[in-house]
Structures are given as C-alpha cells and as structure tokens.
Amino acid sequence: MSREAIVERTTGETSIRLRLDLDGTGKSKVATGVPFFDHMLTLFARHGLFDLDVDAKGDIEVDFHHTVEDVGITLGQAITKALGDKAGIRRYGFWYVPMDEALVRAVIDLSGRPYLAYNPPKAVEAIGGNFSFQLVEEFLRAVSVTGGMNLHVDILAGRDAHHMAEGVFKALARALDVATQIDPRVQGIPSTKGVL
Structure with a gap:
C-alpha cells in the first residue's frame, strides 16, 4: 500500500507543490527560494528516510515567514493524507x-490532536544573518x-543557531519516521477510541 501524498497550496503570498512518500529512501528535490530552509528540508528527508519534493514560490522579497509557514502547512497536510486512517502505525515516536x-529532543504523538510545546533558548541570533531562528517555531507549529500531531521539541543544549536548527529538523525527522512506521503487532487503529 502506497503511503504517498501530493498537496498543492496557492495563496496571495505563496504557491507550493509538495510530494511526500513516507516509505522512501531519503531522496529529495527541494526549491523554496530560501537556501537555509532548503538545507533543513533536505536533511529532514534524508534522516527521516522520506522521499520529498518541494517546489515553493513565495514573497521572499518581503520576508521568509510566509514561505516557511506555508511549506509547514503543506507538509503537515501531506503527512495526514499519506497516513490515511493510520491503521497499524506505531503512533508515538x-x-x-x-x-x-x-x-535536541523531539517527541510525537500522531493523535489527531494538534499541540506544539517548543522550548528553545531565548534570543537566538539569525542564521546566516537573514534566517530568523523564530521561523523554526513557525514551521513546527504549522x-x-x-499534521494533527502532538509535538514536543526541546532544545536541551546549544549555542550555535545553525546547529540547534539542524538538530530540530533531524530529531523531528527521526521521531516522525518512528511514529509513522507500520508495526505488524498493531491491529487496526492504535487507539481505544477506534479513531485518530
């Protein structure tokens, strides 16, 4: 059974086409117009073993915010679509x-109940002088x-903004890989409610 999704999103600020395969090998083709963000999405795919294609055009001459947030929205929608009814998944990662x-620690519950608990250090400098560290939170929230997930991300140590951001994207990828895996012992939906 294929667990792949294609999502397209067009607003007055961005135009995005995203393809995600949860059971990939880590291949990616990413073009958002924001080089650091491209780097983060590429390593997200690689370390989560997801195949990911992202083609995003946004008003980056104004700010990177809309592009980063809308790619996050689109990725979350693709995760939800690719998971279907979530039968047989581990659910937690x-x-x-x-x-x-x-x-960095990332903890996920694919519960269908969205919640972000994010604990970064205060006053982290911009990465490369123009990628605001605040955008990491905007991406995670989206x-x-x-994606209908309960997500806790804690930066437990760090000084370098690039290292902390990279740790966040890698930890998110690995935790999501675990949570989305099919466990042959799980029968049906992994919830006493019968739905996620």
Missing part, C-alpha cells in the same frame, strides 16, 4: 539528536496543526 554542542 521520539528521538534525541546531538549536533556538536547542541542537543506541521503540528495540519
């Missing part, structure tokens, strides 16, 4: 990722809400 001095 967590991972720790060290990145030099940084240490994925959490449209």
